[in-house]
Amino acid sequence: MGMTMTQKILAAHVGVESVKAGELVEARLDLCMSNDITSPVSADIFEQAGFDKVFDKDKVAIILDHYTPCKDIDSARLSKKAREFAKKQDLTHFYDTGVVGIEHALVPEKGLAAPGEIIIGADSHTCTYGALGAFSTGVGSTDLAASWASGQSWFKVPSAIKVMLTGKPSKWVTGKDVILHLIGEIGVDGALYKSIEFAGPGVAELSMDDRFTISNMAIEAGGKNGIFPVDEKTLEYIKGRVDRPYNVYEADEDAEYERVVEINLSELKNTVSLPHLPSNTRTVDEVKGTHIDSVVIGSCTNGRMEDMRIAAEIFKDRKVAKGIRVNIVPATQDIYLQCIEEGIMKIFIEAGCAVNTPSCGPCMGGHMGVMCEGERTISTTNRNFVGRMGHVESEIILASPAVAAASAVAGYVAGPEDIM
Secondary structure, three states: OEOOHHHHHHHHHHOOOOOOOOOEEEEEOOEEEEEOOHHHHHHHHHHHOOOOOOOOOOOEEEEOOOOOOOOOHHHHHHHHHHHHHHHHHOOOEEEOOOOOEOHHHHHHHOOOOOOOOEEEEOOHHHHHHHHHOOEEEEOOHHHHHHHHHHOEEEEEOOEEEEEEEEOOOOOOOOHHHHHHHHHHHHOOOOOOOEEEEEEOHHHHHOOHHHHHHHHHHHHHHOOOEEEOOOOHHHHHHHOOOOOOOOOOOOOOOOEOOOEEEEEEHHHOOOEEEOOOOOOOEEEHHHHOOOEOOEEEEEHHHHOOHHHHHHHHHHHOOOOOOOOOEEEEEOOEHHHHHHHHHOOHHHHHHHHOOEEOOOOOHHHHOOOOOOEOOOOEEEEOOOOOOOOOOEOOOOEEEEOOHHHHHHHHHHOEOOOHHHOO
């Protein structure tokens, strides 16, 4: 029996010809990543275990993105601990306020992820880099500390689900609609500890930003990782970013999948997830008119350049509806700068939006847009769990940048066609 993309990458990093689903393996790592919340925990564990040097200072990245610029004394202490560890270890890839970005946008932007690599991160949305044909997954802070010391980690080889994509999405349908549709179909545990492998002619119709969004939310279906085949768009994206050798892996024709899910992109409609699970999906047409108080456009899921351009296209020459608050968070400094250069910031500000510095911020109820009880936001983030973005009696509707921006203009849940 052949192997999936994920299984081939694992086998190569273990140093064996093949692996099978369910096997426990120890694999070599290409990058270990953490942030301002998880790095201090890993640093304490690392030092308490008696380690004094990371395995490779070029393969450990610390990105201060969740609470930065620091929102309070406790977050300042966490960041200080991470800074001290990064300085002590002389880490090549350390990103702080002013040069930082949301980790899962910054890592590929800086060329820290490449096809065929294994990347772990002490953050569940590390699965984002599967968009580049890498095996990337989240781990706990204890596992990360051990990997800092050894350059290896153990994995149970995942079984796989194949998602066959066909057709071409219509203008306002994006990667967010694709992944919300998929999660709605298979459930939040439908891919539990499985590799979600995307294939089919529809892949070519998706931009790299679409693929990052889809891979990012593989974890919301319970997936161990999400992964896309490497094609011309992938290679164009990493050109000029990745300056080291990498390997491209393709799934065997006789690879074994537990399930095949077919999605015709041309049939998809704008989709949202209602509180309080990503799987609680509806098309926008089904919930149009639902009351909202605020809008968030950003996060590691939808804060990339394409997302900013889509939102700007809708906000141009329009105003945010009375009584609606809009927070926009470009995912990295480079994206922020490009928004300035393209005139997108002017569009956002003239429309009545607040634009914040790159940070996870409101996505995990950190800062820059936390809700109180009784409020509801429509957000381009990835989770709408109880209390995720503020008070436990607040509500989150997940949506694409197009739907979020259109809703901001309408003053209630709406699609782009409703206000254009």
